[in-house]
Amino acid sequence: NAGVTQTPKFRVLKTGQSMTLLCAQDMNHEYMYWYRQDPGMGLRLIHYSVGEGTTAKGEVPDGYNVSRLKKQNFLLGLESAAPSQTSVYFCASSSLAGGPKFTDTQYFGPGTRLTVL
Amino acid sequence: AQRVTQPEKLLSVFKGAPVELKCNYSYSGSPELFWYVQYSRQRLQLLLRHISRESIKGFTADLNKGETSFHLKKPFAQEEDSAMYYCALSGSRGSTLGRLYFGRGTQLTVWP
Numbered sequence: 238n239a240g241v242t243q244t245p246k247f248r249v250l251k252t253g254q255s256m257t258l259l260c261a262q263d264m265n266h267e268y269m270y271w272y273r274q275d276p277g278m279g280l281r282l283i284h285y286s287v288g289e290g291t292t293a294k295g296e297v298p299d300g301y302n303v304s305r306l307k308k309q310n311f312l313l314g315l316e317s318a319a320p321s322q323t324s325v326y327f328c329a330s331s332s333l334a335g336g337p338k339f340t341d342t343q344y345f346g347p348g349t350r351l352t353v354l
Numbered sequence: 355a356q357r358v359t360q361p362e363k364l365l366s367v368f369k370g371a372p373v374e375l376k377c378n379y380s381y382s383g384s385p386e387l388f389w390y391v392q393y394s395r396q397r398l399q400l401l402l403r404h405i406s407r408e409s410i411k412g413f414t415a416d417l418n419k420g421e422t423s424f425h426l427k428k429p430f431a432q433e434e435d436s437a438m439y440y441c442a443l444s445g446s447r448g449s450t451l452g453r454l455y456f457g458r459g460t461q462l463t464v465w466p
Contacts, residue, residue, distance in 0.1 A: 270453075272456075277458060279458035280398075280454075282453060282454070285453065287452060295453070327397075329398075333452065345398040345399065
């Protein structure tokens, strides 16, 4: 049981290049999330998904796109990378708790460190 | 709008001293509050959540609805408690359901 995995672990891009980050989870979770972590800013939600085939915008969605074609995978794409997208990206997943009100614990991946030159 | 504030970016204490990491929130409803921790070179993980009313690794946190606070406390800090701590809020309705809103984090250092 690997939990949440992310590939790649590190990447360096030039401005204008594109790339896709892959997140996979083997816990059969409905919800998946992409965050970015920047010094002094905490974690900010980029996009999230409440189920296969559905995605929604978070706090900082501009410059990113996502897809959830399979329940276990959540892809984050950068079409034209910018230096402002230099960050550590975390994927997370969770199930909806037994009741209707609150979510269950979010389980995080190890992170992808992206540098855009 | 929902907001989580952690007023201390950095906090240092000596081993054996009490420690309190502050967290205040704003949310027009009944949120669920969490503390997540990130140890050096490890992934972010849940430390505790208010609904469980647990004590994890000696840490406790009480939800004070009057003061809209969820401070994290430990009576005797240990060196292995050194980490980044994030307070987070989960909404209970509408578009906030299923989402976590994080504070900016407090880096705790426990000196020997």
